[in-house]
Amino acid sequence: MKDLVLSLIAEGGALAGVPFSLAAPLVMVAFGALVVFGFVLPIAGITSWLERRVWARIQSRIGPNRVGPQGFLQWLADGLKNLLKEDIIPSAADKWLFSLAPYLVVVGFIATFAAVPFTSSLIIADLNIGILYITAVTGIVVVGVLMAGWSSNNKWSLLGGIRSAAQIVSYEIPAGLSVFPIVLLTGTLSMQGIIRAQGWAPWDWFFFYNPFTFAAFFVFFVAALAEGNRTPFDIPEAESELVAGFCTEYSGMRYLLFFLEEWGNLYVIGAIVTTLFLGGWQVPAFTDNPMLLAVAQFGTFFLKAYFFVFVAMWVRATLPRVRVDQLMTVCWKYMVPIAIVNMLGTAAWMLFVPETLGRLVQFGMTGLGAVVVVVFFRRVRFHLRRANLKPSDYYYSPII
Amino acid sequence: MGTFAFLVLAALLIGSALAVVLHPNPVKSAMALVATLFLLAIVFVLLGAHMIAVLQIIVYTGAIMVLFLFVIMLLNLGDEEVPTEWPRVVLRGLAGMAGALMALQLVRLVAGAPLGRMVDAPEGYGGALMVARSLFTDYVLPFELTGLLLLVAVIGPVVLAQRRGR
Numbered sequence: 001m002k003d004l005v006l007s008l009i010a011e012g013g014a015l016a017g018v019p020f021s022l023a024a025p026l027v028m029v030a031f032g033a034l035v036v037f038g039f040v041l042p043i044a045g046i047t048s049w050l051e052r053r054v055w056a057r058i059q060s061r062i063g064p065n066r067v068g069p070q071g072f073l074q075w076l077a078d079g080l081k082n083l084l085k086e087d088i089i090p091s092a093a094d095k096w097l098f099s100l101a102p103y104l105v106v107v108g109f110i111a112t113f114a115a116v117p118f119t120s121s122l123i124i125a126d127l128n129i130g131i132l133y134i135t136a137v138t139g140i141v142v143v144g145v146l147m148a149g150w151s152s153n154n155k156w157s158l159l160g161g162i163r164s165a166a167q168i169v170s171y172e173i174p175a176g177l178s179v180f181p182i183v184l185l186t187g188t189l190s191m192q193g194i195i196r197a198q199g200w201a202p203w204d205w206f207f208f209y210n211p212f213t214f215a216a217f218f219v220f221f222v223a224a225l226a227e228g229n230r231t232p233f234d235i236p237e238a239e240s241e242l243v244a245g246f247c248t249e250y251s252g253m254r255y256l257l258f259f260l261e262e263w264g265n266l267y268v269i270g271a272i273v274t275t276l277f278l279g280g281w282q283v284p285a286f287t288d289n290p291m292l293l294a295v296a297q298f299g300t301f302f303l304k305a306y307f308f309v310f311v312a313m314w315v316r317a318t319l320p321r322v323r324v325d326q327l328m329t330v331c332w333k334y335m336v337p338i339a340i341v342n343m344l345g346t347a348a349w350m351l352f353v354p355e356t357l358g359r360l361v362q363f364g365m366t367g368l369g370a371v372v373v374v375v376f377f378r379r380v381r382f383h384l385r386r387a388n389l390k391p392s393d394y395y396y397s398p399i400i
Numbered sequence: 401m402g403t404f405a406f407l408v409l410a411a412l413l414i415g416s417a418l419a420v421v422l423h424p425n426p427v428k429s430a431m432a433l434v435a436t437l438f439l440l441a442i443v444f445v446l447l448g449a450h451m452i453a454v455l456q457i458i459v460y461t462g463a464i465m466v467l468f469l470f471v472i473m474l475l476n477l478g479d480e481e482v483p484t485e486w487p488r489v490v491l492r493g494l495a496g497m498a499g500a501l502m503a504l505q506l507v508r509l510v511a512g513a514p515l516g517r518m519v520d521a522p523e524g525y526g527g528a529l530m531v532a533r534s535l536f537t538d539y540v541l542p543f544e545l546t547g548l549l550l551l552v553a554v555i556g557p558v559v560l561a562q563r564r565g566r
Contacts, residue, residue, distance in 0.1 A: 097428070097431065127450065128450070128527050128528070129450050129451055129454050129527070129528055132451075132454045132455075132458070132528075133454050135454075135458055135462075136454045136455075136457035136458045136461075136462065137457070138462075139457060139458055139461055139462025139463070139466075140438075140457075140461065140462070142462065142466055143434055143461065143462075143465070143466065143469075146466065146469050146470070146473070147431065149473070150427055150469075150473050158473060161473070162470060162473060162474060165466050165467075165469065165470045166470065168466075169462075169463055169466050169467065172462065172463070189528055
């Protein structure tokens with residue numbers, strides 16, 4: 001970001017002659033606005049449409065396909081509809097807190113993008129405490145959810161808010177503990193620093209670094225899904241028990257803001273996972289052109305991050321919701337101990353495992369990962385072929 | 401610019417701190433405390449202590465205050481309904497004494513401050529490394545003792561709850 005500002009205020013740049021102390025915040029605010037309106041909001045909207053389509057595909061339905069090609073503009077139509085809807089505030093609700101709560105939720109989610117890296121130079125602020133900053137501002141979301149639940153003055157809302165608070169506070173601990181192995185390995189909390197410590201090749205990713213970071217990845221992803229109130233951990237808004245949980249009383253745009261956070265947050269989860277475990281924007285240095293390289297980096301980061309949005313959709317469409325006691329058991333009896341073992345194991349690994357053995361383990365684990373991917377796609381191919389068979393094809397063949 | 405931001409922040413901070421004490425509704429009082437702690441974190445950012453600011457938000461806003469709110473909402477208290485086992489006069493006297501002690505410390509601190517003699521912050525001030533270094537060298541004993549205290553505070557309720565259940 002600093003290089004970008006320096007190149008802009010240099011001779012012939014767009015901001016030539018402006019002092020650095022003024023140009024830096026100016027560029028930051030402009031880029032931040034561009035990120036929010038040009039990236040965050042469309043991504044959240046498109047994710048909502050894609051999720052409905054993916055679900056529909058998995059459940060053999062059609063899904064929204066009317067507005068635009070394949071229903072692609074459905075999210076714009078929904079947004080417009082909700083903007084024009086009446087904004088109802090229940091008379092028994094606490095008006096001030098009730099109106100404030102959705103904004104708090106959205107602010108907590110959008111603020112995370114200040115530290116999300118897009119390319120090696122494009123990041124709003126490369127804070128030296130980046131990953132902690134993201135954890136911190138995500139904590140504001142839970143205050144908003146609690147506020148929404150209480151101020152609605154409705155027992156379903158209150159129960160939803162309280163469930164959400166218990167869940168998010170619990171799952172913050174395995175998520176935070178799973179970040180520590182990576183911080184131990186890199187010695188930095190900065191998002192760009194963590195990515196720079198990895199390489200473009202899968203065997204240089206922290207995902208395959210050792211068995212402990214491999215496990216930490218899964219603990220982190222599951223905990224992040226739970227923090228984002230996603231199925232199978234969506235008990236705060238379990239529609240079969242609590243109507244809609246903490247957003248029961250909301251309508252129109254305020255209701256949509258909660259879901260903007262939920263869908264947008266999926267991308268944040270993907271971005272953090274990509275940064276910590278999957279090498280971020282790292283691409284092989286195939287060209288000297290900085291523009292081309294930046295585009296390749298942006299594309300790489302986006303594809304990796306969005307893949308996990310896709311995985312979260314599959315999970316939501318296939319798994320049933322867990323019970324409250326199961327939720328707490330999974331967190332405190334399994335995920336927290338596993339996360340602590342991962343942390344200690346990584347520390348021991350750094351001390352005792354020689355570098356050559358470590359390299360061999362990295363290659364071995366990458367190989368195993370490749371084998372798993374191949375087996376998975378063979379299975380997919382098998383099922384696709386089987387689905388296309390006619391009954392007469394397998395009538396006499398008990399094997400398939 | 402910095403002074404202006406600080407003045408606005410300080411005004412908001414004092415306002416929300418007063419709301420914590422004076423608001424009759426316990427939930428809104430706790431919400432005001434959330435705002436106070438959050439604004440305090442921004443003051444830390446203005447001072448360049450980024451690590452402390454982030455820890456302030458994670459620990460207080462994100463965890464402790466959420467549990468506070470959780471309990472208050474679960475009890476579903478109305479205005480001025482905080483249950484106490486002590487008479488009001490005693491509580492007010494104790495609070496006054498604690499406040500006076502804090503005020504005395506504050507006056508001593510401000511009186512001893514090197515006003516007008518500004519010193520540049522050292523390299524890496526407020527970063528994770530600096531905080532960690534002082535935490536694990538100069539203050540390692542208080543730090544570990546605080547950890548032990550918190551552990552006792554976690555085990556205590558479990559023991560009490562089991563005894564009562566038997």
